[in-house]
Amino acid sequence: MSETFTSVSQEEAGFRERARLSFDLDADICVIGAGLAGLSIALEAARLGASVAVLEGRHIGWNASGNQLGTVMPGFALPLTELIERIGFEDASELWALSKEGAELVRANAAEENMPDIGLSDGVLEVSNVDAGDRLISRLQMLNEDFDTEVEGWQVDRVRAVLKTDRYFHGVYYPKAFQVDGRKYVHGLAALARRAGARIFEDTPVVSIDHSGIRKRIVTPSARLRASHIVLAGNIHLGAPLRRLSETLLPVWRYAGITTPLGERVHEIIGFKGSVKDSDGVDHFRIVDGDRLMWESPETTWAARPQRFAGSVKRRIRSIFPELGNVEISETFGGATGQTVHGMPQIGQLRKGLWVASGFGRQGMNTSAMAGQLIARSILWGEERWKLFSPFELVWAGGTTGRVAGQLVGMWGRASSAAAGTLARYRERARVKDREREARLAEANRAAGTGPRRLPSGVRPRVAPQPQPAATEEVEPVSQENRQENHQENPQEQGVSQ
Numbered sequence: 123m124s125e126t127f128t129s130v131s132q133e134e135a136g137f138r139e140r141a142r143l144s145f146d147l148d149a150d151i152c153v154i155g156a157g158l159a160g161l162s163i164a165l166e167a168a169r170l171g172a173s174v175a176v177l178e179g180r181h182i183g184w185n186a187s188g189n190q191l192g193t194v195m196p197g198f199a200l201p202l203t204e205l206i207e208r209i210g211f212e213d214a215s216e217l218w219a220l221s222k223e224g225a226e227l228v229r230a231n232a233a234e235e236n237m238p239d240i241g242l243s244d245g246v247l248e249v250s251n252v253d254a255g256d257r258l259i260s261r262l263q264m265l266n267e268d269f270d271t272e273v274e275g276w277q278v279d280r281v282r283a284v285l286k287t288d289r290y291f292h293g294v295y296y297p298k299a300f301q302v303d304g305r306k307y308v309h310g311l312a313a314l315a316r317r318a319g320a321r322i323f324e325d326t327p328v329v330s331i332d333h334s335g336i337r338k339r340i341v342t343p344s345a346r347l348r349a350s351h352i353v354l355a356g357n358i359h360l361g362a363p364l365r366r367l368s369e370t371l372l373p374v375w376r377y378a379g380i381t382t383p384l385g386e387r388v389h390e391i392i393g394f395k396g397s398v399k400d401s402d403g404v405d406h407f408r409i410v411d412g413d414r415l416m417w418e419s420p421e422t423t424w425a426a427r428p429q430r431f432a433g434s435v436k437r438r439i440r441s442i443f444p445e446l447g448n449v450e451i452s453e454t455f456g457g458a459t460g461q462t463v464h465g466m467p468q469i470g471q472l473r474k475g476l477w478v479a480s481g482f483g484r485q486g487m488n489t490s491a492m493a494g495q496l497i498a499r500s501i502l503w504g505e506e507r508w509k510l511f512s513p514f515e516l517v518w519a520g521g522t523t524g525r526v527a528g529q530l531v532g533m534w535g536r537a538s539s540a541a542a543g544t545l546a547r548y549r550e551r552a553r554v555k556d557r558e559r560e561a562r563l564a565e566a567n568r569a570a571g572t573g574p575r576r577l578p579s580g581v582r583p584r585v586a587p588q589p590q591p592a593a594t595e596e597v598e599p600v601s602q603e604n605r606q607e608n609h610q611e612n613p614q615e616q617g618v619s620q
């Protein structure tokens with residue numbers, strides 16, 4: 123089948139009548155799950171000429187894939203330095219290059235002629251919660267020189283010129299990262315896959331698979347399917363077809379809210395047009411629809427209704443941008459991401475003809491596109507680049523205990539990020555005060571006509587004993603205001619736990 127790029131109509135991209143699989147079917151490839159991962163594989167495989175059937179238990183993009191922000195960056199959920207530590211520089215560099223290819227695939231899919239009104243715009247800013255200028259330089263060098271990724275370092279002043287908050291310090295600007303309407307993209311992808319020849323069946327949960335023979339059998343409540351290859355792209359909800367696989371993922375629900383229109387003032391306070399993410403992965407936001415703020419922050423390891431988090435999104439916005447005042451949240455959404463123990467996605471062949479593509483965590487746009495290409499090309503062309511993911515085996519996520527631990531680790535991460543941020547801001551204020559005091563002292567000396575006095579040689583100056591700072595002295599004393607702020611930053615206080 124030839125690679126055709128025809129545009130997706132509104133009807134195709136939006137809701138259409140759902141087709142359920144009600145008859146037995148044969149296909150080359152059966153994909154389980156119509157999220158970003160399943161549809162990316164279906165699209166790539168259909169473009170390469172395979173007959174593909176996608177079976178979706180509910181409807182296209184009902185979980186994370188249809189409820190996400192649409193920011194597309196290179197890399198993985200696992201930070202680059204940890205990736206290098208884990209597998210070495212050479213392999214990390216190849217994986218990074220694959221992740222960039224994934225981002226470019228998304229860009230090509232989301233081109234105006236394929237997905238009109240998808241709202242593609244360039245530029246993502248990653249900001250630091252702490253004053254880490256020295257670390258920034260080595261990160262920039264590594265990305266630019268070793269990983270061939272265009273990035274710009276922004277000094278604190280430049281970051282604060284576009285984001286009116288003292289919460290953020292330095293920034294890394296990715297001019298080639300971009301964003302699309304995250305909630306529409308998955309429907310555009312489904313339409314492109316259909317155009318390429320893939321068949322998508324919704325309301326069709328897969329209840330069991332038999333992957334032992336050359337032709338594998340897939341069972342749904344009302345029909346059976348036979349295929350040479352099965353791709354498991356069900357994320358945390360896969361369940362019965364291979365329960366052991368679902369158990370290697372720690373489910374993390376993420377939630378986001380959109381404010382009511384905020385008018386011109388939002389542009390005075392947030393002058394950056396693209397997505398902003400903080401380097402600790404706590405907040406992620408951008409302006410949408412002209413003057414509304416879309417903000418992702420809360421997370422849990424248990425399912426909850428996104429509406430419950432309107433208050434905590436609101437408080438997060440107020441604590442970062444107090445000048446915005448009291449904003450109203452008019453919409454909330456969210457979904458479950460699958461987090462692996464090692465932080466890297468699960469991509470590869472479990473046994474002959476049985477493939478897996480899941481565990482994309484919080485960074486699923488570029489990585490699922492990349493997985494689609496790797497798996498489709500391996501099945502149809504015999505490429506073996508997916509083997510770069512072999513060091514990241516399937517590791518049990520710890521069941522309920524793992525979830526509790528995950529929640530605690532998440533809370534600890536957020537709390538320590540908040541504490542580090544508070545400390546960094548305290549140091550910054552202390553430096554300003556020091557400079558002011560020195561300037562006042564110099565001014566007073568000038569006025570009194572005194573300069574530093576020379577002592578006769580051999581006479582040592584007497585130094586007044588300085589009080590020794592206690593180990594904890596650098597930490598800002600907790601004022602009522604801070605106490606309130608820290609209180610708001612603690613996810614448990616945001617009603618995160620069930």
Ligand SMILES: Cc1cc2nc3c(=O)[nH]c(=O)nc-3n(C[C@H](O)[C@H](O)[C@H](O)COP(=O)(O)OP(=O)(O)OC[C@H]3O[C@@H](n4cnc5c(N)ncnc54)[C@H](O)[C@@H]3O)c2cc1C
Nearest residue numbers: 155157158159179187190191192193328356357360486487
């Ligand atoms: C609030 C939020 C914001 C995010 N923002 C971004 C962002 O800006 N950029 C980014 O890169 N990533 C982002 N992500 C992460 C991204 O959304 C996910 O990594 C990605 O959507 C995962 O896709 P998936 O296809 O693996 O899983 P899913 O979206 O969960 O899709 C899996 C599908 O499989 C189906 N399924 C499961 N089991 C079966 C079965 N047995 N039979 C049939 N069907 C089955 C499910 O019904 C589901 O539809 C965000 C996530 C959230 C929640």
